[in-house]
Amino acid sequence: MLIPYYWAESRIQSKSPGKQVTVKRWGWSDISQEDAQAHAEKRAAEALERIRSGETLRRRDKLEVYGTEDGVPIREEVVSRHGNIAITRNSYGALCLNTPDVFFADVDAAWEGELNVPLRGCLFILLGSIVLGIWLKSVPIGLVCFSVILWLTFLITGWINRRRRPAGEAKAKADNLAAIRHFSATHPQWHLRVYETPAGYRIMAMHDVFDPQGPVAKDALEALNSDKRFARMCALQSCFRARVSPKFWRIGYKPEVALPKSKWPYPPEQVQRRKTWVAGYEKLAPHFASCRFLERLGSHEIHPEAQKVRALHDELCQSDSSLPLA
Numbered sequence: 001m002l003i004p005y006y007w008a009e010s011r012i013q014s015k016s017p018g019k020q021v022t023v024k025r026w027g028w029s030d031i032s033q034e035d036a037q038a039h040a041e042k043r044a045a046e047a048l049e050r051i052r053s054g055e056t057l058r059r060r061d062k063l064e065v066y067g068t069e070d071g072v073p074i075r076e077e078v079v080s081r082h083g084n085i086a087i088t089r090n091s092y093g094a095l096c097l098n099t100p101d102v103f104f105a106d107v108d109a110a111w112e113g114e115l116n117v118p119l120r121g122c123l124f125i126l127l128g129s130i131v132l133g134i135w136l137k138s139v140p141i142g143l144v145c146f147s148v149i150l151w152l153t154f155l156i157t158g159w160i161n162r163r164r165r166p167a168g169e170a171k172a173k174a175d176n177l178a179a180i181r182h183f184s185a186t187h188p189q190w191h192l193r194v195y196e197t198p199a200g201y202r203i204m205a206m207h208d209v210f211d212p213q214g215p216v217a218k219d220a221l222e223a224l225n226s227d228k229r230f231a232r233m234c235a236l237q238s239c240f241r242a243r244v245s246p247k248f249w250r251i252g253y254k255p256e257v258a259l260p261k262s263k264w265p266y267p268p269e270q271v272q273r274r275k276t277w278v279a280g281y282e283k284l285a286p287h288f289a290s291c292r293f294l295e296r297l298g299s300h301e302i303h304p305e306a307q308k309v310r311a312l313h314d315e316l317c318q319s320d321s322s323l324p325l326a
Contacts, residue, residue, distance in 0.1 A: 001100035001212075001239035002073040003086045004028035007265045010040035014048055023048045024060040026072060074098070074237055077264045082312055087244070093259055093281050095245040095316065102309040103205035103217060104240040105226040106197070107180065109172035176200055176225060183223050184297035191299045193310065195291035195317075198250060198325045202242060202291050204310060207301035212238050244316035246288040246326035248281055255280050288326035290317040 006029045014021045025047055027040025051057050061072050076088035079095060086098045177194075180203060184192055191207035203224060210217040212234045221231040234240055248259075259277045260270040293314065314320060 001084070001086070001098060001237065002028075003076070003078060003088060003098055003239075004036070004073060005030050005078045006033045006036035007075060008033060008037040008040045010037070010044040012041075012044045012048055014052060021048065021051055022059060023051065026061050026075070028073060028075075074239075075264055083308070085309060085312060087316070089264075089278070090243070091263060093248055093278060094243050097242045097244045097309070097313055097316065098237075098239050099241075099309050100239050101209035101211070102240060102303075102306050103203075103208075103210045103220065104242045105203040105221050105224045106199075106230045106242075107176050107201045107203060107224055108197075108227050109169055109176050109200035173200060179225050181297065183220075187220075187298065189299055189301070190297075191301050192297040194294045194297060195319055196294050196325065197291045198247075201294070204242075204306070204313070206303065206306045206310065207299055208303050209305050210240075212240055242313060242317075244290050244313060245285050246290055250326035251284050251288050253281055253284050286318075287323060289319060289321050289323040290326070291319050292321075292325060293319045 008027050009024060010027060011022065011024045013023075023044050025040055025043040027036045027038065027043055029035035029039055047057055051059075074088065076090055076096070078086055079089055080087045084100055088096050088098060090096050180192070180194060180201060184190060189207065190205060193204040193206060195202040195204070203226075205220075210220075217240075218231070218235065221234070230241075255277060257273055257276060260266060260274055262270055266274055
């Protein structure tokens with residue numbers, strides 16, 4: 001797991017007759033800002049040299065804060081460190097626990113029965129409206145009919161979805177919990193802690209530590225029907241991750257000054273705005289839990305590293321409280 005404290009960016013240009021190449025690269029360090037800048041300049045110079053030699057490379061790093069395939073690590077503000085655990089603040093302001101080897105899995109209960117208006121249906125309505133307009137010899141009437149029918153279609157499907165959603169999401173959660181319990185029954189040596197989240201469940205393994213890029217973790221994430229993006233991020237970042245503070249829109253936090261959209265490290269002109277937003281968020285966040293402990297499954301084996309992560313995770317998430325989930 002690599003989550004650096006210091007970040008810097010380098011921009012260099014190479015000019016030749018009829019051609020100009022501009023390269024930007026990030027650099028990072030846990031030592032100092034100067035060391036991060038030196039690393040950025042080194043990466044930029046190496047990339048420029050490879051481009052000038054004819055190699056096809058990106059002129060700048062991908063705009064991705066959660067790490068990239070070419071080795072750029074997680075680019076988030078490090079709020080605190082607890083041994084090899086890093087607490088970071090993500091792009092929408094929530095705190096996240098990052099651990100190199102204690103297994104977490106997010107199992108979201110997505111409802112797949114939602115009705116949608118397919119493109120074919122829209123085209124069918126449009127064709128019918130055109131035919132009606134031609135028959136009535138009035139293009140405006142045809143357009144009005146198309147708009148009204150389409151609006152009514154979206155209105156009705158939206159009403160049906162709102163009626164069906166609670167039961168559909170409840171069934172999806174029940175199915176996911178059954179799958180988690182089935183995994184436990186077929187892997188009795190695993191010690192699992194099951195937490196409820198606003199979107200489904202979070203699983204934590206207590207009996208051992210794991211390589212996030214290894215086959216055991218990969219197979220377990222797949223068997224538990226974990227969110228695919230979460231599984232990909234674990235492998236890409238070489239760490240497991242759990243959000244430990246609420247999402248701001250779920251706690252009704254709507255300050256006049258919105259959270260800046262810039263990624264870490266923030267431009268100097270946005271630092272104070274970011275601090276103001278975070279200060280307001282942290283006044284509301286303690287009144288909500290990020291997850292709630294539900295049950296323990298499997299063996300009673302406890303790995304010391306997992307126990308350390310569990311204690312910090314449960315404290316930050318307020319998982320044993322009766323606070324509302326967010």
